[in-house]
Amino acid sequence: MSVYSWDEVGKYQKDVARIITNSYRLNRIAHAYIFEGPNGTKKTSTAFLYAKSLLCTNPNHFNPCNECHNCRRIDNRTHPNVFYIKPKGKVIKKEQIKNLINEFSKASIEKGPRIYIIEEADKLNLTSSNTLLKTMEEPGQDIYQILITENYNSLLKTIISRAETLHFKPIDRNLIKDHLLKQGIQPNIANSISEYTVDMGSAIKFAEGFEMINIIKLVTEIYKGILVKEISPVMLFRDSSQEIFKSYDFTDFFLTLMIFYQKDVLHYQLRNHDNICFLEEMDTIKKLSEKISQKNIEKNIINMLGLKARLKYNINNKLAFDKMLACLERGY
Numbered sequence: 001m002s003v004y005s006w007d008e009v010g011k012y013q014k015d016v017a018r019i020i021t022n023s024y025r026l027n028r029i030a031h032a033y034i035f036e037g038p039n040g041t042k043k044t045s046t047a048f049l050y051a052k053s054l055l056c057t058n059p060n061h062f063n064p065c066n067e068c069h070n071c072r073r074i075d076n077r078t079h080p081n082v083f084y085i086k087p088k089g090k091v092i093k094k095e096q097i098k099n100l101i102n103e104f105s106k107a108s109i110e111k112g113p114r115i116y117i118i119e120e121a122d123k124l125n126l127t128s129s130n131t132l133l134k135t136m137e138e139p140g141q142d143i144y145q146i147l148i149t150e151n152y153n154s155l156l157k158t159i160i161s162r163a164e165t166l167h168f169k170p171i172d173r174n175l176i177k178d179h180l181l182k183q184g185i186q187p188n189i190a191n192s193i194s195e196y197t198v199d200m201g202s203a204i205k206f207a208e209g210f211e212m213i214n215i216i217k218l219v220t221e222i223y224k225g226i227l228v229k230e231i232s233p234v235m236l237f238r239d240s241s242q243e244i245f246k247s248y249d250f251t252d253f254f255l256t257l258m259i260f261y262q263k264d265v266l267h268y269q270l271r272n273h274d275n276i277c278f279l280e281e282m283d284t285i286k287k288l289s290e291k292i293s294q295k296n297i298e299k300n301i302i303n304m305l306g307l308k309a310r311l312k313y314n315i316n317n318k319l320a321f322d323k324m325l326a327c328l329e330r331g332y
């Protein structure tokens with residue numbers, strides 16, 4: 001997911017946008033940056049925006065026009081002055097860095113700055129790091145580098161000391177929710193997903209994934225079933241269990257949503273309506289909250305958290321799910 005201006009970066013990463021635009025204003029753009037932070041925090045898209053800002057033929061206060069030949073080629077990853085490296089397998093291979101340095105030693109095909117962006121820079125081995133360090137020690141060239149990492153502590157200290165580090169923070173849940181809503185995702189789904197993950201990329205993947213939407217539907221049906229007492233939650237779950245047990249992510253997502261829903265009932269009882277996740281289920285949540293004691297809600301949540309913890313150790317006991325659901329039903 002691209003970003004097209006520094007204002008847009010500022011929505012997600014206020015400090016990063018401020019630092020970069022300030023250095024531009026003060027004419028103190030750094031030649032080497034480390035973009036550090038968790039997955040899904042716009043590090044890579046910000047790096048490419050930076051490249052566009054440097055190469056755009058028609059920039060406006062360091063904002064690229066996003067339309068010129070240079071901007072378009074950077075978006076398409078075809079600009080000869082922008083190099084993008086990511087690990088092949090577990091490490092960034094020595095040859096990858098060698099080729100990069102080779103490119104820099106030649107005169108560039110096109111004039112203007114050259115930018116290299118290295119993804120997962122913590123996966124550089126010692127030799128590659130040293131080769132790279134040499135280029136960092138040769139200033140004066142119109143070369144810019146951005147090293148991206150989720151494991152800042154694994155970067156070599158010598159690399160860290162030669163670059164300016166910018167910290168990317170987890171994105172605000174509300175921004176993810178708004179984004180999903182704008183994509184036409186139903187409020188229920190947008191809410192559940194933004195509660196589940198603050199990684200924008202996986203949130204979008206979730207929202208597009210048919211299975212995830214079905215899981216959200218199943219969770220609301222289970223609680224409706226408990227209220228109406230027509231179909232037992234155990235039966236409802238059995239119909240979809242094959243799908244859910246297909247992957248750890250699905251099972252984990254299912255349990256997490258079951259817990260959110262339980263918490264919603266609790267929030268309703270405590271009149272914390274602002275914290276409710278399944279907003280569209282308010283009617284069911286209200287009715288359920290009248291039928292259960294706080295103690296039983298807590299018991300259910302503890303049960304579900306226990307199952308969630310066991311998932312991590314690959315203990316995926318279908319019987320335990322049946323038991324949890326039966327217990328849930330009895331509580332109401």
Ligand SMILES: [Zn+2]
Nearest residue numbers: 056065068071
């Ligand atoms: Zn442009």
